[in-house]
Amino acid sequence: MHRDLASHGLGQATGLQIVRDIGDVEIWVALAVWALTFAAMLPRVVATMRRAPAP
Numbered sequence: 001m002h003r004d005l006a007s008h009g010l011g012q013a014t015g016l017q018i019v020r021d022i023g024d025v026e027i028w029v030a031l032a033v034w035a036l037t038f039a040a041m042l043p044r045v046v047a048t049m050r051r052a053p054a055p
Contacts, residue, residue, distance in 0.1 A: 008027075011020030 006023070008020050008023030011017065011023055
């Protein structure tokens with residue numbers, strides 16, 4: 001996984017492991033929130049596509 005998050009980079013530059021660890025966790029939290037949002041949006045998208053009249 002790409003590790004160019006600000007927290008991860010700052011932790012590497014300063015040698016502070018805790019800051020690097022925060023950056024590592026931060027990317028997984030962001031991915032989980034994105035996936036939940038996408039999953040919650042899908043039923044609405046499908047319903048809208050089913051209602052759309054065919055040209």
